[in-house]
Amino acid sequence: MPGPLPGGAAPGSQKLRGPLAPSAAVFLSGREVERRRQQAGPRHARLRMGAESHRGPTAADRGTLFLRDRPRPVRPRHLGGEGARQGHRRRLHPGHRRSAEDRPRLRSGRTAHRHGPLLLQPPLAQVRRREVHPVSQGGHPEGRQAEGSLLPGGNLPGRRAVRRRAARGGDRALAQARRGPGRLRRRPVVPAAGPGAQEENPGRNGLTGARRRPMPRPGFDALLQRRVRQTPDLAALIHSDSGLWRTLSWQELDAQVSAVTDALLSQNVARGERIALVSRSCLEWALIDFGALRSGAITVPIPSDLGAEGMRDILSESGATLALVEDERLLERFRPLVPGSAIRRVVAIRGPVHMANEIGWEAFLQAGRAHRAEFPTQREARIDSVEADQPATLVFTSGTTGRPKGVLLTHDNLIFEAEALNEVMRDFIEEQDVHYLCLPLSHILPRCLLHAAVVRGYTTAFASAPEALERDVGEIRPHFVTVVPAILERLHAAISRHLARQGALARRLTDWYRAINTQVASRRENREPVAPGLWLRHRLADRLVRGEVEERFGGRLKFFVCGGAALSSEVAEFFRSLGILVLEGYGLTENAGAANVNRPDRFRAGTVGTALPGMEQRIAPDGEILLRGRNVMQGYYRDPTATAEVLDGDGWLHTGDIGHLSPEGFLTVTDRKKDILVTASGRKVSPQHIETLLRTSPYIDQAVVIGEGREFLTALVTLDPEHLQRFAEENGLAFDKLSELALHPDIRALIAREIEERNRRLAGFEAVRRFSILPEPLTLSQGELTPTLKVRRHEVEERHRDCIEMMYASGPSGKTAE
Numbered sequence: 001m002p003g004p005l006p007g008g009a010a011p012g013s014q015k016l017r018g019p020l021a022p023s024a025a026v027f028l029s030g031r032e033v034e035r036r037r038q039q040a041g042p043r044h045a046r047l048r049m050g051a052e053s054h055r056g057p058t059a060a061d062r063g064t065l066f067l068r069d070r071p072r073p074v075r076p077r078h079l080g081g082e083g084a085r086q087g088h089r090r091r092l093h094p095g096h097r098r099s100a101e102d103r104p105r106l107r108s109g110r111t112a113h114r115h116g117p118l119l120l121q122p123p124l125a126q127v128r129r130r131e132v133h134p135v136s137q138g139g140h141p142e143g144r145q146a147e148g149s150l151l152p153g154g155n156l157p158g159r160r161a162v163r164r165r166a167a168r169g170g171d172r173a174l175a176q177a178r179r180g181p182g183r184l185r186r187r188p189v190v191p192a193a194g195p196g197a198q199e200e201n202p203g204r205n206g207l208t209g210a211r212r213r214p215m216p217r218p219g220f221d222a223l224l225q226r227r228v229r230q231t232p233d234l235a236a237l238i239h240s241d242s243g244l245w246r247t248l249s250w251q252e253l254d255a256q257v258s259a260v261t262d263a264l265l266s267q268n269v270a271r272g273e274r275i276a277l278v279s280r281s282c283l284e285w286a287l288i289d290f291g292a293l294r295s296g297a298i299t300v301p302i303p304s305d306l307g308a309e310g311m312r313d314i315l316s317e318s319g320a321t322l323a324l325v326e327d328e329r330l331l332e333r334f335r336p337l338v339p340g341s342a343i344r345r346v347v348a349i350r351g352p353v354h355m356a357n358e359i360g361w362e363a364f365l366q367a368g369r370a371h372r373a374e375f376p377t378q379r380e381a382r383i384d385s386v387e388a389d390q391p392a393t394l395v396f397t398s399g400t401t402g403r404p405k406g407v408l409l410t411h412d413n414l415i416f417e418a419e420a421l422n423e424v425m426r427d428f429i430e431e432q433d434v435h436y437l438c439l440p441l442s443h444i445l446p447r448c449l450l451h452a453a454v455v456r457g458y459t460t461a462f463a464s465a466p467e468a469l470e471r472d473v474g475e476i477r478p479h480f481v482t483v484v485p486a487i488l489e490r491l492h493a494a495i496s497r498h499l500a501r502q503g504a505l506a507r508r509l510t511d512w513y514r515a516i517n518t519q520v521a522s523r524r525e526n527r528e529p530v531a532p533g534l535w536l537r538h539r540l541a542d543r544l545v546r547g548e549v550e551e552r553f554g555g556r557l558k559f560f561v562c563g564g565a566a567l568s569s570e571v572a573e574f575f576r577s578l579g580i581l582v583l584e585g586y587g588l589t590e591n592a593g594a595a596n597v598n599r600p601d602r603f604r605a606g607t608v609g610t611a612l613p614g615m616e617q618r619i620a621p622d623g624e625i626l627l628r629g630r631n632v633m634q635g636y637y638r639d640p641t642a643t644a645e646v647l648d649g650d651g652w653l654h655t656g657d658i659g660h661l662s663p664e665g666f667l668t669v670t671d672r673k674k675d676i677l678v679t680a681s682g683r684k685v686s687p688q689h690i691e692t693l694l695r696t697s698p699y700i701d702q703a704v705v706i707g708e709g710r711e712f713l714t715a716l717v718t719l720d721p722e723h724l725q726r727f728a729e730e731n732g733l734a735f736d737k738l739s740e741l742a743l744h745p746d747i748r749a750l751i752a753r754e755i756e757e758r759n760r761r762l763a764g765f766e767a768v769r770r771f772s773i774l775p776e777p778l779t780l781s782q783g784e785l786t787p788t789l790k791v792r793r794h795e796v797e798e799r800h801r802d803c804i805e806m807m808y809a810s811g812p813s814g815k816t817a818e
């Protein structure tokens with residue numbers, strides 16, 4: 001009869017020793033341990049054992065589980081194990097007790113401590129996760145172990161365990177593993193399809209024989225955390241604070257995003273809950289956006305200059321429960337919209353609060369700190385629960401026709417867009433480059449570039465004020481600037497005025513410089529060699545003139561990024577003649593931002609560039625542009641009818657834009673499908689083309705062409721106040737208000753000459769025969785413009801119906817009539 005075991009253990013049990021032992025002595029029968037190991041099951045296959053590993057329950061049938069110290073086998077180099085990193089390990093005889101430096105270490109570098117009784121967590125409490133080694137170091141592609149290496153660290157099961165599990169119909173690869181590492185097989189790798197693409201389900205699970213479910217992919221926050229690990233001390237954001245520019249590193253940004261995440265959790269914002277964001281582009285906008293992505297909330301951006309009716313529609317459609325408002329001015333406009341909506345709390349980013357349901361920014365963050373102290377693990381649990389296929393943001397479209405629709409974009413849409421833009425920028429944007437952002441982040445274009453910065457690593461600088469571009473770029477010295485055509489048109493007018501004030505010699509020198517730049521740019525665009533003589537003249541012109549042009553934009557500007565509307569060829573050529581490249585792009589909210597972009601090394605003037613990597617596009621028989629890719633929206637929020645109109649069964653997004661593709665893949669957008677005018681004679685006219693041409697006049701600020709079902713075309717125009725005032729002063733025109741000049745005969749004659757000059761570049765049926773000057777500009781608050789400054793034609797025509805009828809009452813004229 002067997003005697004008692006050492007330490008007073010009963011027969012048939014064994015006291016555990018070594019790193020696997022719990023802090024207090026625990027005795028289990030071999031059968032009980034075997035049962036608990038089977039319950040733990042598949043988790044052992046995904047985790048890596050510590051330095052002290054076991055041979056399996058080889059003695060369980062005798063009622064005793066023997067765990068004893070044994071040397072850890074060296075994992076072969078081709079599997080990327082310890083042997084690949086250390087070359088060898090000191091072998092120990094079975095009775096040798098390991099020193100502290102031989103004990104297993106966790107990923108953080110701390111010695112694996114003995115915690116938790118075996119009753120609760122059999123050896124899982126002492127294991128660590130399998131480290132992923134790159135293929136170049138001998139690791140398996142995609143971070144997987146070979147099928148034969150089912151026990152972590154290269155340890156193989158005992159013979160009895162192999163025979164017993166094989167007899168039960170278990171994994172055949174486990175039985176093959178006993179034959180040694182020489183016959184280990186690798187799982188075939190499915191190549192990724194585009195940026196950020198995930199591996200397809202390769203088949204059946206090697207452990208159970210059941211079909212494997214694809215591993216869930218993390219949300220957008222994984223990209224931010226990766227960037228923080230890669231470049232924690234590089235600048236992430238630059239913002240203006242009381243007239244001073246302040247920089248935030250990626251590590252500091254991560255800490256502030258975590259604080260905002262805790263604050264959102266303190267307001268009981270659930271995963272998938274909508275939060276409205278009413279603000280101009282600023283540091284807090286970015287913090288809230290990243291915090292919502294981290295917490296799984298859905299942001300609903302609302303343009304700060306949108307009218308009250310538009311804001312009410314968005315709040316009603318989205319069902320947002322929390323609102324973050326920039327300042328006291330916006331809060332006064334927003335406060336009347338809260339009753340009748342689902343909003344239960346309003347956070348004022350800046351300024352005082354007066355209502356019971358309002359809270360200031362500092363109090364908001366303080367609530368987050370208190371919540372973190374009470375629930376220290378909730379943030380991490382929420383981050384782990386956010387997956388790539390979950391909704392990330394609800395962006396309401398511009399709505400040039402009809403009521404705005406909510407575009408629902410997932411984390412995966414944003415991830416694909418950011419990674420695709422990173423691929424495009426790889427050759428000409430560096431990690432420490434500065435991007436000056438002066439557009440509202442409620443638009444999808446600047447927002448996708450903010451997200452792309454997370455992947456590429458460049459710095460985003462926020463404008464200090466809406467009209468401070470020229471001052472800001474001189475101080476920040478950006479490498480590229482994102483604009484809409486209206487901004488470039490204003491810069492074009494300002495630079496033209498500056499050139500006009502130069503002396504005769506300086507003007508001739510500038511004209512010579514522009515002519516040479518145009519020739520060189522044209523040859524480079526067509527990939528033609530630059531003649532030596534032209535190259536020398538270009539170098540000389542650069543030395544004489546280029547320095548002054550570059551200094552106006554900070555001295556480091558590489559290019560402008562332009563989107564949102566069509567840019568006139570005249571403005572684009574003007575900047576190119578000054579040596580400043582304007583890269584036009586194309587995209588919609590429905591495809592998460594950019595779909596096509598021009599690049600410095602692949603550029604065609606007059607086009608919007610080629611498609612992003614991983615995107616497909618084609619032209620429908622009626623000329624409509626179709627897009628397909630991972631960045632295409634899931635659909636319109638709670639509007640299946642509208643979704644079915646733009647998304648077909650094959651996943652193609654019908655953009656509603658008309659265009660054509662060149663043989664090289666460059667896309668040219670000509671007009672909106674719904675904006676095409678059909679005159680009474682059946683002629684089809686593109687109004688955007690004519691309006692863009694009219695706006696090249698320095699005296700015309702906005703233009704709307706009318707002519708659907710009419711015999712001829714007319715136009716409603718607004719005037720540029722700065723040029724108008726200068727013209728009035730030079731010609732001695734007296735006025736009290738600028739609106740009075742719209743009625744002055746000399747001003748009307750001036751506009752008639754400007755329009756007539758541009759009519760000469762158009763076909764006869766495209767010429768504007770009559771025009772009317774509006775006393776006030778078209779505005780977003782009146783519903784005449786979209787947040788991206790596109791014209792809402794239906795609203796403009798309805799608002800100015802009487803004026804339009806008066807133009808058509810007198811019939812056409814051979815020349816442009818006043």
